[in-house]
Ligand SMILES: O=P(O)(O)OC[C@@H](O)CO
């Protein structure tokens with residue numbers, strides 16, 4: 001019996017290329033940022049909450065740092081630059097322990113095996129990227145290319161489209177029509193960046209993120225394990241889970 005035909009969902013174009021965000025989407029690393037920020041805020045008798053987290057995640061480090069010190073009301077005592085210095089040693093200890101998010105490996109291997117071009121566009125700088133991915137080199141080697149936050153073509157971080165547009169240009173058959181690109185993101189800033197780039201975006205939000213941040217994405221799923229490639233005209237998984 002022939003495999004089920006791809007049942008693209010009405011209104012969703014056929015996707016030819018996929019761009020993955022990294023932190024919080026492929027790697028379970030957002031919790032490290034949260035942990036370190038809670039430790040630093042505790043020194044000022046302040047608590048870290050998810051409304052502030054929602055504004056920071058996905059952004060370039062210095063941009064996220066400015067939001068952190070200003071919205072926490074500690075900018076008179078701690079500059080954005082000093083915050084980045086203060087958190088660095090804690091993050092360097094945590095990043096090498098980064099684990100994959102559920103479904104990340106399965107989806108990457110599936111798309112690569114079916115010759116769907118895939119890449120990463122992340123706000124993370126190269127030095128942190130290397131620490132976070134050092135235990136996952138083989139899986140990440142399946143990516144056609146990787147655009148990092150300190151890439152010269154990324155003038156502005158997410159929600160600006162720079163990173164996703166640079167990523168679409170670097171595919172072998174690039175630049176790729178944004179309407180044929182599917183982005184996977186976890187952060188409101190990243191979802192906005194994908195839409196600003198004219199692309200389709202599936203959001204996999206942390207359950208603690210306020211639901212109001214889910215209005216922009218083209219599709220919301222709770223885990224990459226729930227993604228159905230055939231809904232976007234991509235080859236379906238063979239396995240059931
Ligand atoms: O773009 P990503 O890979 O989510 O990285 C953002 C990072 O700076 C943490 O929020």
Ligand SMILES: [Mg+2]
Nearest residue numbers: 021023024186
């Ligand atoms: Mg992310």
